[in-house]
Amino acid sequence: xxxxxxxxxxxxxxxxxxxxxxxxxxxxxxxxxxxxxxxxxxxxxxxxxxxxxxxxxxxxxxxxxxxxxxxxxxxxxxxxxxxxxxxxxxxxxxxxxxxxxxxxxxxxxxxxxxxxxxxxxxxxxxxxxxxxxxxxxxxxxxxxxxxxxxxxxxxxxxxxxxxxxxxxxxxxxxxxxxxxxxxxxxxxxxxxxxxxxxxxxxxxxxxxxxxxxxxxxx
Amino acid sequence: xxxxxxxxxxxxxxxxxxxxxxxxxxxxxxxxxxxxxxxxxxxxxxxxxxxxxxxxxxxxxxxxxxxxxxxxxxxxxxx
Numbered sequence: 001x002x003x004x005x006x007x008x009x010x011x012x013x014x015x016x017x018x019x020x021x022x023x024x025x026x027x028x029x030x031x032x033x034x035x036x037x038x039x040x041x042x043x044x045x046x047x048x049x050x051x052x053x054x055x056x057x058x059x060x061x062x063x064x065x066x067x068x069x070x071x072x073x074x075x076x077x078x079x080x081x082x083x084x085x086x087x088x089x090x091x092x093x094x095x096x097x098x099x100x101x102x103x104x105x106x107x108x109x110x111x112x113x114x115x116x117x118x119x120x121x122x123x124x125x126x127x128x129x130x131x132x133x134x135x136x137x138x139x140x141x142x143x144x145x146x147x148x149x150x151x152x153x154x155x156x157x158x159x160x161x162x163x164x165x166x167x168x169x170x171x172x173x174x175x176x177x178x179x180x181x182x183x184x185x186x187x188x189x190x191x192x193x194x195x196x197x198x199x200x201x202x203x204x205x206x207x208x209x210x211x212x213x214x215x216x217x218x
Numbered sequence: 219x220x221x222x223x224x225x226x227x228x229x230x231x232x233x234x235x236x237x238x239x240x241x242x243x244x245x246x247x248x249x250x251x252x253x254x255x256x257x258x259x260x261x262x263x264x265x266x267x268x269x270x271x272x273x274x275x276x277x278x279x280x281x282x283x284x285x286x287x288x289x290x291x292x293x294x295x296x297x
Contacts, residue, residue, distance in 0.1 A: 057258075058286055065283070094286065101288040103227075104234045148231055148289055174232070 001217055003029040004043045006072070006088075008063045013049035013085065013197060020197040021046070025213045034066040044081035044216060045072050047088030049141070049195060059102065059144050060090035069095055081125060081216060082189040086142055089181075089191030098184055098191045099157060100149035106174025110143040114205065117180050117194060118168040121161040124183055126190045129215040135168055136208035138194040140180075145193040147175040147182070160185050165192055219264045221276055224293045225285045226257035260284055269296055 003021045007014045014031065021029040032039065034052075039045055052063035063069065069091070076082050076097050084092040092098045105111060119127055119134045130136070149157070154177065157163055165181035173193070181192030196209030227233040233255050240254040264272055276294050285292040 057284070061283065061286065093288075099288075101286050103231065103289055106232070106234050108234050108238055146232075146234075150230075150288070174234070 001027055002040065002043045003027060003046060004032040004039055005029060005046045005048055006034065006068055007031050007048075008034045008050070008052035008066060010052045010054055011048050011050035011087070013087075013195065016195070017046045017048045017085065017197040020200040020209075020213060024200045024210060025217070027217070032068055034063070034068050037067045037071050039068070039071040039075040039080070041075075041078065041080070043075070044083070045075055047072070047082065047084040047091050048197075049086030049088060052087055052091060055087075055144075058094070059087060060092075060094040063087075063091045064094040073097065076184075076189050079186065079188050083126065083212075083216075084189075084191040085195055085197065086140075086145075086193055089193055090144065092189060092191045097189050098182055099153050099162075100147055100182065102144050102193070103146045103148055104144050105142070105146050105172075110141070111145075111172050112139070112141040113172070114139045114199075115172060115180075115194060116168040117165045120163045120166050121183075123161065124164055124187050124190065124215075125218075126183070126212050126215050127164060128218050129211045136165075136199075136211065137206040138196055138199045138209050139206075140172070140194045142173070142193055145173040145175065146171075147177075147179040147193075149176065157182060164190060165194070219266065219269070219272060220297045221262045221264055221272065222295045222297070223260040223262065223276065223280050223284050224257060224295070225260065225280075225290050226255050226292075228289055228291055231289050257290075258284075272296060
């Protein structure tokens with residue numbers, strides 16, 4: 001499977017994602033600059049973490065208007081895989097590709113630690129290498145990861161299995177329903193605050209994140 | 219023309235920043251402050267004189283970019 005890793009001014013997990021795909025997953029990957037307008041029909045898109053456009057106005061608000069995002073929206077509409085990690089999750093919410101929004105952590109602190117996630121839906125293309133209830137040790141590093149969505153939308157999301165990951169043992173950031181990752185109704189776009197690309201090798205302390213990338217190859 | 223767009227967190231959304239400011243104000247001895255919401259004040263200088271058209275365009279900008287309707291409300295004031 002071919003991958004494209006987006007790069008915005010201020011992206012800082014793009015190289016980690018690139019490394020995870022090329023060197024660990026052993027799949028072809030390229031960078032797609034924010035001013036590019038092309039996503040190929042056979043590519044999976046990774047929207048990486050960081051602080052695109054300095055998080056000005058709101059996290060992800062300005063990245064959403066980049067030329068590349070129009071191509072990502074088209075790719076998503078065609079059913080191609082789009083994975084947003086951390087700031088990438090925030091961008092996908094701002095772009096309307098995922099429901100909800102991410103606001104400041106309840107405790108106001110930037111939280112950087114390894115957390116335990118519980119798989120809430122293992123039937124997505126991102127989680128088919130796991131089973132419901134499996135736990136994954138994956139790091140988080142964010143100040144705005146507090147997921148918010150209105151009650152009606154949340155109900156619909158739960159009915160459609162769109163809650164994919166929850167923080168096991170409670171959300172450290174105040175997230176509604178301990179939500180750590182969600183997908184769209186069609187199941188081809190996933191956003192998550194934890195960083196699976198930082199947990200792909202035992203050397204990094206955990207290789208649990210690799211299961212998410214491996215699921216995409218199945 | 220000058221326009222001011224004020225963006226505030228929705229009432230239903232917890233505002234951790236506002237809450238931290240509220241607690242700090244209490245440390246100043248102002249226990250009477252019951253609630254604080256922190257928002258954004260955005261000033262725009264706009265060419266042209268058609269207030270109605272400008273307001274229309276600003277509505278669009280406020281909805282699409284300046285605020286996120288999932289979590290924020292906005293108010294437009296044209297001077």
